[in-house]
Amino acid sequence: MAAPKIDRSFTPIEHSEENILEVNALKKYFPIQDGILKHTVGYVKAVDGVTFNIKRGTTMGLVGESGCGKTTTGRTILRLTDGKTSGQVLFNGQEIYDLSAKEIRALRPKMQIIFQDPYSSLSPRMPVSEIIGEAVREHGIVPKEEFDDYIEGIMSDCGLMSYHKDRYPHEFSGGQRQRICIARALALNPDFIVCDEPVSALDVSIQAQIINLLQDLQEKHNLTYLFISHDLSVVKHISDTIGVMYLGNLVEYGSRDDIFDSPAHPYTEALLSAIPVPDPIVKTNRIVLEGSIPSPANPPEGCKFHTRCAKCMDKCKTEIPVQKEISPGHFVCCHLYDE
Amino acid sequence: MADKKDLSYLSAKESRRITKENRKITKEYEKQISRKDVPESEYLTKMHNDKNILEIDNLHTYFFTDQGVVRSVDGVSFDVPRGATIGVVGESGCGKSVTSLSVMRLLQRPIGQIVDGEIRFKVDDDKAYDIAKMPIAEMQHIRGKKISMIFQEPMTTLNPVFKIGRQLDEVFELHDKETKAEDRRAKSIELLEMVGIANAEGVYDMYPHELSGGMRQRVVIAMALACQPKLIIADEPTTALDVTIQAQILDIFRQLKEKINSSIMLITHDLGVIAEMADFVVVMYAGRIVEKGTLEDIFLHPAHPYTIGLMDSKPSVNKDVDRLYSIPGKVPNPINMPDYCYFRDRCEKCLDKCDGEYPPLIKISDTHYVACYRSEDKEVKE
Ligand SMILES: Nc1ncnc2c1ncn2[C@@H]1O[C@H](COP(=O)(O)OP(=O)(O)OP(=O)(O)O)[C@@H](O)[C@H]1O
Numbered sequence: 001m002a003a004p005k006i007d008r009s010f011t012p013i014e015h016s017e018e019n020i021l022e023v024n025a026l027k028k029y030f031p032i033q034d035g036i037l038k039h040t041v042g043y044v045k046a047v048d049g050v051t052f053n054i055k056r057g058t059t060m061g062l063v064g065e066s067g068c069g070k071t072t073t074g075r076t077i078l079r080l081t082d083g084k085t086s087g088q089v090l091f092n093g094q095e096i097y098d099l100s101a102k103e104i105r106a107l108r109p110k111m112q113i114i115f116q117d118p119y120s121s122l123s124p125r126m127p128v129s130e131i132i133g134e135a136v137r138e139h140g141i142v143p144k145e146e147f148d149d150y151i152e153g154i155m156s157d158c159g160l161m162s163y164h165k166d167r168y169p170h171e172f173s174g175g176q177r178q179r180i181c182i183a184r185a186l187a188l189n190p191d192f193i194v195c196d197e198p199v200s201a202l203d204v205s206i207q208a209q210i211i212n213l214l215q216d217l218q219e220k221h222n223l224t225y226l227f228i229s230h231d232l233s234v235v236k237h238i239s240d241t242i243g244v245m246y247l248g249n250l251v252e253y254g255s256r257d258d259i260f261d262s263p264a265h266p267y268t269e270a271l272l273s274a275i276p277v278p279d280p281i282v283k284t285n286r287i288v289l290e291g292s293i294p295s296p297a298n299p300p301e302g303c304k305f306h307t308r309c310a311k312c313m314d315k316c317k318t319e320i321p322v323q324k325e326i327s328p329g330h331f332v333c334c335h336l337y338d339e
Numbered sequence: 340m341a342d343k344k345d346l347s348y349l350s351a352k353e354s355r356r357i358t359k360e361n362r363k364i365t366k367e368y369e370k371q372i373s374r375k376d377v378p379e380s381e382y383l384t385k386m387h388n389d390k391n392i393l394e395i396d397n398l399h400t401y402f403f404t405d406q407g408v409v410r411s412v413d414g415v416s417f418d419v420p421r422g423a424t425i426g427v428v429g430e431s432g433c434g435k436s437v438t439s440l441s442v443m444r445l446l447q448r449p450i451g452q453i454v455d456g457e458i459r460f461k462v463d464d465d466k467a468y469d470i471a472k473m474p475i476a477e478m479q480h481i482r483g484k485k486i487s488m489i490f491q492e493p494m495t496t497l498n499p500v501f502k503i504g505r506q507l508d509e510v511f512e513l514h515d516k517e518t519k520a521e522d523r524r525a526k527s528i529e530l531l532e533m534v535g536i537a538n539a540e541g542v543y544d545m546y547p548h549e550l551s552g553g554m555r556q557r558v559v560i561a562m563a564l565a566c567q568p569k570l571i572i573a574d575e576p577t578t579a580l581d582v583t584i585q586a587q588i589l590d591i592f593r594q595l596k597e598k599i600n601s602s603i604m605l606i607t608h609d610l611g612v613i614a615e616m617a618d619f620v621v622v623m624y625a626g627r628i629v630e631k632g633t634l635e636d637i638f639l640h641p642a643h644p645y646t647i648g649l650m651d652s653k654p655s656v657n658k659d660v661d662r663l664y665s666i667p668g669k670v671p672n673p674i675n676m677p678d679y680c681y682f683r684d685r686c687e688k689c690l691d692k693c694d695g696e697y698p699p700l701i702k703i704s705d706t707h708y709v710a711c712y713r714s715e716d717k718e719v720k721e
């Protein structure tokens with residue numbers, strides 16, 4: 001049996017100098033193989049045509065329900081998955097999937113990632129100084145004689161003490177481990193960091209410390225972040241622009257105020273209305289979404305959200321909506337905005 | 340991590356001594372709670388206020404660990420009125436779960452023990468038991484029947500190898516052996532529908548792994564409701580779920596409260612969830628209650644510096660701040676609690692007086708209590 005066809009066509013984009021990252025029609029499919037013969041019988045369409053830009057020195061928030069493809073988007077942008085399915089990823093105007101292994105290795109320090117789980121992403125048998133310093137040495141970021149001072153400087157930037165250097169990860173609390181992960185990424189002097197749910201596993205009071213740290217570091221080092229989270233209040237606090245994902249698609253994308261003050265997509269509206277507000281006087285007018293998110297291996301035809309959308313029209317069931325700019329910088333994929 | 344170091348400095352000899360001593364203490368407790376044929380009169384009690392379904396009174400629950408005694412719950416008192424929802428908030432490790440496990444008598448034995456206090460529970464219209472004094476064996480008449488618990492991780496309740504239907508049927512069977520198999524099945528399916536599972540008959544024949552996290556949590560809620568309990572304890576029931584699923588589950592709780600008029604004890608660190616669901620709020624810090632009151636008391640007039648810090652450190656979609664407040668420092672070591680206000684070392688508002696003994700819980704309005712010297716001038720005397 002032949003593998004199902006994938007549409008890999010897209011219209012290439014031009015690089016614009018103010019953007020550090022440009023993602024165009026990006027797809028990442030994971031093959032589904034049948035039991036014995038390992039034929040590809042279908043695809044999990046984890047990322048299914050995603051387009052956005054991030055300006056240098058800004059933060060883009062990426063939100064959506066679990067399994068909608070946020071992590072896969074972040075990893076594919078960094079070329080941490082085994083290839084993209086189609087589309088473009090331009091980092092400083094350079095298609096990163098055109099780079100040789102050697103070139104991508106040289107570029108690695110510039111683009112880093114911080115993971116959700118600070119417990120499993122640190123090697124248990126390495127002392128903190130090694131965890132932070134290993135790649136610094138490997139990439140020759142600083143001369144040998146400056147190495148110790150450099151690591152101490154980074155640690156202190158991240159709120160770690162110099163006496164923490166010889167300790168091992170298990171001796172730290174969740175919040176401190178997340179600081180170590182941030183220090184490890186920062187030590188390579190990156191321009192761009194994907195933060196994948198960096199505070200979701202932490203207590204509210206520790207969350208605040210880490211968010212403040214990320215913001216301070218951004219200012220000091222002119223960093224650009226892609227901040228992935230399902231906590232919309234955190235995303236609102238930290239982001240300049242926000243993308244909303246549903247089943248592998250970026251259904252809406254715009255400035256923070258576009259998304260929170262004038263959400264255009266019915267899914268964004270539902271998502272925003274679901275946030276519990278810590279104020280007993282504010283009563284939200286909740287849009288409760290029926291059912292759960294369909295499987296990305298077998299998404300609904302037409303608009304993927306139509307099975308749960310209260311505003312669904314006939315054409316939504318068959319025609320895929322395309323991304324439209326409804327005001328400068330505010331994009332939405334929904335037939336409600338068809339002319 | 341200074342205090343962690345202190346712990347590991349415990350010499351082997353010292354640690355052995357502690358272990359031996361603990362064994363002696365816990366053996367006594369175990370003997371007491373495992374007794375058979377205890378007359379009901381021993382744990383029969385009276386509610387202090389007939390409107391309450393549960394009254395936790397000066398509860399002390401300790402863990403006798405090899406490093407020393409952890410005073411996880413150290414003098415906690417609050418009431419759960421009938422039909423009301425009580426929200427319990429506080430930082431990780433402050434004793435929220437231990438409080439609820441004490442009510443269910445599901446503490447890790449033998450190291451976890453209720454060492455003092457009463458847990459008065461109104462079993463029916465004219466009878467109340469002190470759960471803290473009940474022999475463990477008697478708890479089977481309470482657990483699941485009169486009080487149910489919903490845990491954060493649904494798989495702690497569900498058995499991966501049995502179909503959903505069988506697990507639900509079992510709950511009915513456990514509490515009423517007389518029912519017929521097909522009646523149980525019908526009841527189970529009805530419950531699954533009640534918690535908003537669309538394809539209830541299909542789900543009845545599925546295994547837990549075939550369901551999403553949100554659906555599993557609904558099944559667990561269905562199980563908890565099977566016997567129409569008077570009190571539902573939900574420990575972080577939506578923390579592992581997405582906001583949209585969380586909204587669905589909270590909706591179910593609200594409807595259920597109306598349908599079966601039960602009380603809910605809702606444990607969460609999400610202040611937004613509390614604001615939406617609770618009638619009364621209890622704020623815990625390091626094993627004690629630092630503030631309690633109505634929802635309005637706590638959210639509109641928070642009095643304890645910890646409560647205020649907690650409110651300020653959470654970003655909210657309806658307020659914009661440049662920088663989030665973060666409470667400095669960390670929780671004291673539970674084995675080595677200071678003899679002054681537990682929050683003093685992190686408190687930005689402390690007074691000279693705060694070096695003195697731990698502040699008593701004072702009443703600052705008919706419904707609002709706080710343990711802080713700052714509020715002394717607001718105290719209302721009875
Ligand atoms: N089985 C145990 N043995 C020893 N100590 C324990 C045990 N269970 C809990 N504790 C201790 O009791 C204290 C309170 O724990 P508890 O689980 O009630 O916290 P919590 O408030 O529910 O926190 P979280 O928000 O993380 O769920 C902690 O210091 C914890 O380490």
Ligand SMILES: Nc1ncnc2c1ncn2[C@@H]1O[C@H](COP(=O)(O)OP(=O)(O)O)[C@@H](O)[C@H]1O
Nearest residue numbers: 030044046065066067068069070071072073296
């Ligand atoms: N390595 C993989 N192989 C197959 N499927 C995957 C793989 N990684 C992710 N997926 C699937 O892709 C979808 C998107 O996943 P992910 O990007 O992790 O979501 P999110 O981060 O938004 O929760 C999910 O259905 C997930 O199961």
Ligand code: SF4
Nearest residue numbers: 303306309316334335
């Ligand atoms: S395209 Fe149609 S179904 Fe999809 S979100 Fe818009 S209105 Fe709803």
Ligand code: SF4
Nearest residue numbers: 680683686693711712
């Ligand atoms: S008693 Fe003193 S130290 Fe404790 S919370 Fe109140 S002001 Fe702060």
Ligand SMILES: [Mg+2]
Nearest residue numbers: 070071072196
């Ligand atoms: Mg993810």
Ligand SMILES: [Mg+2]
Nearest residue numbers: 435436437574
């Ligand atoms: Mg807990």
